[in-house]
Amino acid sequence: MQTRNKIFDDISQMMTNAMGVAQGAKDEAETAMKGMMDRWLADRDFVTREEFDAVRAMAQKAREENEALKARLDALEAK
Numbered sequence: 001m002q003t004r005n006k007i008f009d010d011i012s013q014m015m016t017n018a019m020g021v022a023q024g025a026k027d028e029a030e031t032a033m034k035g036m037m038d039r040w041l042a043d044r045d046f047v048t049r050e051e052f053d054a055v056r057a058m059a060q061k062a063r064e065e066n067e068a069l070k071a072r073l074d075a076l077e078a079k
Contacts, residue, residue, distance in 0.1 A: 047055075
């Protein structure tokens, strides 16, 4: 027959509660850190990937137009 010791039950319950508190503190710390990082990144003028890709596409198009105009100008100057 197995007997239950009150001291071990209390220690077990205390450890379970401590683990719950530790997990709650970890979750709260993660949330606070994420909030700080979000605010820090928002204060910086970083662009999104979509904005970067749009500007890069515009620059590529302008470069191609400049090359076409240069070729046309060279052809006209050659005449």
